[in-house]
Amino acid sequence: xxxxxxxxxxxxxxVSLLQQKGIQDINVLKAMQLIPRHxxxxxxxxxxxxxxxxxxxxAGQTISQPYTVAFQSQLLEVKTDDKILEIGTGSGxxxxxxxxxxxxxxxxxxxxxxxxxxxxLLPKLGxxxxxxxxxxxxxxxxxxxxxxxxIVTAGAPYIPQPLMAQLKIGGRLVIPVGEDKQIMTLxxxxxxxxxxxxxxxxxxxxxxLEDKNR
Numbered sequence: 240x241x242x243x244x245x246x247x248x249x250x251x252x253x254v255s256l257l258q259q260k261g262i263q264d265i266n267v268l269k270a271m272q273l274i275p276r277h278x279x280x281x282x283x284x285x286x287x288x289x290x291x292x293x294x295x296x297x298a299g300q301t302i303s304q305p306y307t308v309a310f311q312s313q314l315l316e317v318k319t320d321d322k323i324l325e326i327g328t329g330s331g332x333x334x335x336x337x338x339x340x341x342x343x344x345x346x347x348x349x350x351x352x353x354x355x356x357x358x359x360l361l362p363k364l365g366x367x368x369x370x371x372x373x374x375x376x377x378x379x380x381x382x383x384x385x386x387x388x389x390i391v392t393a394g395a396p397y398i399p400q401p402l403m404a405q406l407k408i409g410g411r412l413v414i415p416v417g418e419d420k421q422i423m424t425l426x427x428x429x430x431x432x433x434x435x436x437x438x439x440x441x442x443x444x445x446x447x448l449e450d451k452n453r
Contacts, residue, residue, distance in 0.1 A: 354371070387407055
């Protein structure tokens with residue numbers, strides 16, 4: 240895998256586009272300027288890696304479009320050494336962005352093939368999440384909670400209670416909620432029992448797999 244001056248030039252163009260679309264968080268933009276997105280795609284998509292589009296990555300899943308990655312990352316307001324739980328490792332690109340932003344990342348993937356592939360790819364590229372686990376995102380990671388932020392990268396039909404419970408007071412949960420299309424939702428935990436909720440318009444994600452034991 241090679242990262243060339245051409246790739247860097249395309250990333251610079253992508254970052255300019257993201258800024259035009261309203262992404263202002265310097266840490267998000269810098270991370271996306273540095274990370275070779277084409278490393279996270281099948282070779283056949285390499286020439287399209289820096290378009291603002293989602294692409295299939297196998298197992299019925301997709302790598303989110305760069306704007307969506309940037310938008311969710313910006314909503315998290317990541318600070319260095321924040322503990323961030325990611326639900327849906329997927330290709331590992333969002334994971335890499337969070338690592339590059341200085342977060343301590345704990346990430347869960349439900350698709351075994353993607354888990355096996357990405358758990359090898361991320362360290363190979365120099366990205367070292369604290370935990371990459373195969374498991375049920377609806378349950379979160381109780382043993383590593385609480386988290387400063389939680390990001391869900393699949394469309395959830397509802398907001399899972401375990402994820403809310405695993406958020407620190409002052410922490411932020413970014414989750415797309417809905418069936419056919421999703422509303423990007425931000426929950427900020429104000430107290431043990433009170434969450435402030437904000438909504439940021441429609442997005443489209445692959446569905447988050449429903450746990451049988453809801």
